[in-house]
Amino acid sequence: MSVLVVGSVALDTIETPFGEAEEVLGGAAIYSSVAASLFTQVRLVGVVGSDFPQEHIDLLLRRKIDLAGLKRREGKTFRWSGKYGYNLNEAETLETQLNVFEDFRPEIPEGYRDSELVFLANIDPELQLQVLEQVSAPKVVTCDTMNFWINGKREALLELLKHVDIIILNDAETRQLANEPNLVKAANILRGFGPRYVIIKKGEHGVVMFTSSSVLSVPAYPLEYIFDPTGAGDTFAGGFMGYLDTCGELEEANLRKAIVFGNALASFVVEEFSLRRLARVHLGEARDRFREFKRMSHFEEM
């Protein structure tokens, strides 16, 4: 099995209260691909410029990520620069240079068209739709989005959601997309747009999944040190999709475990800049953290 991941590949410049990092590996597709690759084969679709360092390619290859869909174009790689204050839940974007990402049109290689699990990371919903047109018969389509598209491309986003099984977004995006402040009602509204499963990331407050008949709430891992939150949400989504790919069926019990694995990986990525920590996580560590989540959520029956 394999997971198709489509999204941004970036060089990030990040400032947190604890340090700075310049032009380090980033981008939603990278975080989610590396996270998913802990569990399964990943097929990556994205674009980089001629300046994209070979060491990053090497990292992806070490994770056995299929790079047939990663285009290299003349020009500079997408760059994002952001800053976090002590409220590590929110980044202030200092600069965005789209560069080769500006006219990115996802081309799905012939060999990727049979992909059964598709993760559409946060890009223009028109491009997300283009991806789906090129995939023959996906079993599970999961997407992310952001305030920029919710505001600016609402129609395309609503069209996309008709073809989406699982939407993963944060609490502010949920409220904005549903135009409803209460999260329970907002999740119901989003399910009305198409997705059967609405997964809401609440940063340090964990993750909630709403289905037609149930709610799952998983806390975030209580960390003493959060060094750099960049990529935590994408890592969550990647871990979630990667584990789900090993499960066979899209059953709720599997979704629940996949959410916990996503959470587990997200709790590692924030410990260091960029993918430094995530790239070192091995499956045993992820499983140990899964068990810690189990203990942390446990109470006996009456």
Add this chain to the structure above:
Amino acid sequence: MSVLVVGSVALDTIETPFGEAEEVLGGAAIYSSVAASLFTQVRLVGVVGSDFPQEHIDLLLRRKIDLAGLKRREGKTFRWSGKYGYNLNEAETLETQLNVFEDFRPEIPEGYRDSELVFLANIDPELQLQVLEQVSAPKVVTCDTMNFWINGKREALLELLKHVDIIILNDAETRQLANEPNLVKAANILRGFGPRYVIIKKGEHGVVMFTSSSVLSVPAYPLEYIFDPTGAGDTFAGGFMGYLDTCGELEEANLRKAIVFGNALASFVVEEFSLRRLARVHLGEARDRFREFKRMSHFEEM
């Protein structure tokens, strides 16, 4: 068995985006007593003025709450008036009239001195200490506090904490008392002050308990309608202590279940103004909600 509850009794005037209520029953000791009384016998210590309506006394008596420690004094009952915006996590205090509460000195009736479980709701830590001096051999002392005392009576509060087993407070208070923004570190610091168990209320994000060797995280109940959040934290504490009193031993498994019952009751109290909903909750409903929390937190082992 029984739980001794000491704290404020108030008449609240409340404004929320959904309505207004004038001079309704309130106060930390009232919310926590009524919540605890669902599970066990409650002994209440507080003070009311000569204007305190008989219907409120009747409500407490219907819950079999022992009122030997509830003094009635000449003058007016403590009044609090507050307003909530759409962020229901935070009240803006419009007015506080201490009235007879101004020179409240808790006097523990002879018949209460053998109390084994003591809940010191949020009052001046010097008064909380005076309560402990009058109780012979408590098995479990739990306290709450607030920013006003953390700032203004820090020394007395730290003295109190040496005699406290369980501290229950919200996330902002935890950070302020520990002088540490990270909740995990802050909880460790508080445990260094005395309490073995630190229970942090995070409003709509649930509750976390830190012990020397474990963490428990329980989500809040996902409500479609939160009408009035006043008293939710006190109801949590009361439900927690009341259930704990039925358990016998202060073991972690019991504390965990008590936290879920506290959460369950808090999820009812916010549905209507004052104690209107809480006073109608019966044990079967609380148990049903306990089971819903179980389903909401459940995921299988790997």
